[in-house]
Amino acid sequence: MEISSFPFPYLQDDECSHFLGLFQDMDSSPSTFGLEGFNSNDNNTNQKKRPRKDDEGGGGGGGGTEVLGAVNGNNKAAFGDILATLLLLDEEAKQQQEQWDFEFIKEKSLLEANHKKKVKTMDGYYNQMQDHYSAAGETDGSRSKRARKTAVAAVVSAVASGADTTGLAAPVPTADIASGSGSGPSHRRLWVKERTTDWWDRVSRPDFPEDEFRREFRMSKSTFNLICEELDTTVTKKNTMLRDAIPAPKRVGVCVWRLATGAPLRHVSERFGLGISTCHKLVIEVCRAIYDVLMPKYLLWPSDSEINSTKAKFESVHKIPNVVGSIYTTHIPIIAPKVHVAAYFNKRHTERNQKTSYSITVQGVVNADGIFTDVCIGNPGSLTDDQILEKSSLSRQRAARGMLRDSWIVGNSGFPLTDYLLVPYTRQNLTWTQHAFNESIGEIQGIATAAFERLKGRWACLQKRTEVKLQDLPYVLGACCVLHNICEMRKEEMLPELKFEVFDDVAVPENNIRSASAVNTRDHISHNLLHRGLAGTRTL
Known part of the structure; x- marks a missing residue:
């Protein structure tokens, strides 16, 4: 039997020797492959028919041997085809497994590369945010220090000028100037946005010119103060642990200035040092208070x-x-x-x-x-x-x-x-x-x-x-x-x-x-x- 009649391109030498030994065993002992019954039946048949053939002249003894050889040859060819098919399937499975392993390794490497890239990007973003907050904190600290130094210098100069005129000098409360209050911390909380209130502080002073006040609010200071007194109990809010309430004159000022000028809310926010939403809320609240409290008194039949x-x-x-x-x-x-x-x-x-x-x-x-x-x-x-x-x-x-x-x-x-x-x-x-x-x-x-x-x-x-x-x-x-x-x-x-x-x-x-x-x-x-x-x- 020739092994070369079955194409096995990937078989090794030891595997070929194994199959050669297997086919040799098949030639020597066909009964091990399940042919015992087939051979026994043929022998019995031959034994029964042999006397008849002998009687006929002894010419049929060589025919049984030829039939047995043909059957053995056909069985060997069938088993060879089966083994060749199994080897081909096994080789295809190996190739498919190798392809899957290659694709898995490729996807894994791609995911790892993307993950490393994202981690690197996030690290850079967090570093930038940390640098930004650090710079902002340093700026706020330097600004507050400059403001405190300016306030201290102004108070000292005022006290010095007062001492020159009166001969008496009061002690400077440096602790209050530095911290903003005698007992509280010196820094603002982060949730409060620092806005300037210079314009309102200047307008609300008693020495502010009457003509400029009338131009801004369309009324005199006395009329404005009258309205504030009428609405004081209605618009005044209580202080909380987080922040102080906005004073009633400032609330009324936001509303009156907004009605008088028709300016956008962002301009009102810049003038009074308040948030835009806070200004809008104050305008509506004070208008409701005027409608409910002052209308029955100043607009009636x-x-x-x-x-x-x-x-x-x-x-x-x-x-x-x-x-x-x-x-x-x-x-x-x-x-x-x-x-x-x-x-x-x-x-x-x-x-x-x-x-x-x-x-x-x-x-x-x-x-x-x-x-x-x-x-x-x-x-x-x-x-x-x-x-x-x-x-x-x-x-x-x-x-x-x-x-x-x-x-x-x-x-x-x-x-x-x-x-x-x-x-x-x-x-x-x-x-x-x-x-x-x-x-x-x-x-x-x-x-x-x-x-x-x-x-x-x-x-x-x-x-x-x-x-x-x-x-x-x-x-x-x-x-x-x-x-x-x-x-x-x-x-x-x-x-x-x-x-x-x-x-x-x-x-x-x-x-x-x-x-x-x-x-x-x-x-x-x-x-x-x-x-x-x-x-x-x-x-x-």
């Missing part, structure tokens, strides 16, 4: 004696009797709200400015001195003047309860003529009498217009779009109206450069006459103005 005094003032100047106030509606621009956008869309301002505008309204009644006696705040900008009036407490409460009987509130042509609301003639081709009446009504209406001009000029936050939320905006607008009344009552002068001109489109309502008796009364008033010489000569 006049008493009977005050109403009689107001009627006398209007009649003495404008010759129209029983006038208790003048009404006007203005729009405050806002950013497009997230809900009910169409309700706040201002079509008239959009057409005039050629820019999409959204607004919220403020409708107010002022007396002869330009002081608000009633305000309606928060209606959407898409409503007209008469629609806002119908929703206001002036119409639903005071007029419905008869509080405006025998009294007039003067409005422009955007309001309807009612039993308590007096408006000018709006038709074409007016008579001399009607023209004189319209001029007198226009003068009274000018008082309300001028009051709103001072309101927007004094509080610049009302001149541009505000980022205050809609639910907080009525408190801000109400606070501006209250502060306006306080300034007007205390005769606070308004700087000329703060003058602001309001311009709100007036839409004549479809049903502008809603009372027949009011028509007759208006005609009677206009007749008296001209024919009794009350209108003067301005219509000629």
Whole structure:
């Protein structure tokens, strides 16, 4: 049997010798490979058939040997094929295992390289952060040392100058200067960001110039101190173990300066040395306090004696009797709200400015001195003047309860003529009498217009779009109206450069006459103005 007939390219010499010995054993003892039964059957058959063949002449003895040799040859060939297949499968398994081992080692080396790279990067980042914090700590330490040295030098010089003039020198509390307090540590906590408060410290000093204070806060120091005293119990907070509370004057100052200048919150933060979110929170809190505490005291409907005094003032100047106030509606621009956008869309301002505008309204009644006696705040900008009036407490409460009987509130042509609301003639081709009446009504209406001009000029936050939320905006607008009344009552002068001109489109309502008796009364008033010489000569 030739081994070379089976291609084994990877077999070694010892393996070939092993297989040669195996096949030799197969040749010598076929019974060991399970051929015993096959040979025994052939022998029995031959033994049974041999006598017959012998009887026939003894010519069949060589045939049995040939058959046995052929069977043994076929079995050896089959076993050779099986062994060759097993060797091939074993070789393929070895090659596949070697491939897997190679890929595993490659992936492992790649992962280790990436891990080392990340570790190196993180180590570098942490080293940079450590260096940064170390440098920041050294800078803060040197800055605090310089500040303490400067403070000590200033105190020493002040004491020395005082000693020269008085001959007495008080001991310098160096421990307090160095540490900021007699018992506390000298360093700030890391969670407190150090901000400068130089501007507020300078403004809050008693020797700060009055003109500059009025330019910054739109009021005098005495008026500002009055507001602080009124709100002290409401806005004052308690100190905690972590930090001291912001004083009430500083809280009020943040709110008033923000309303007066309309500056962004980041500028307010820089001026007062507070965080941006803290400034926004203080503005809303103080506006709510003004709305809740000061509005019932400084913005209220006049008493009977005050109403009689107001009627006398209007009649003495404008010759129209029983006038208790003048009404006007203005729009405050806002950013497009997230809900009910169409309700706040201002079509008239959009057409005039050629820019999409959204607004919220403020409708107010002022007396002869330009002081608000009633305000309606928060209606959407898409409503007209008469629609806002119908929703206001002036119409639903005071007029419905008869509080405006025998009294007039003067409005422009955007309001309807009612039993308590007096408006000018709006038709074409007016008579001399009607023209004189319209001029007198226009003068009274000018008082309300001028009051709103001072309101927007004094509080610049009302001149541009505000980022205050809609639910907080009525408190801000109400606070501006209250502060306006306080300034007007205390005769606070308004700087000329703060003058602001309001311009709100007036839409004549479809049903502008809603009372027949009011028509007759208006005609009677206009007749008296001209024919009794009350209108003067301005219509000629």
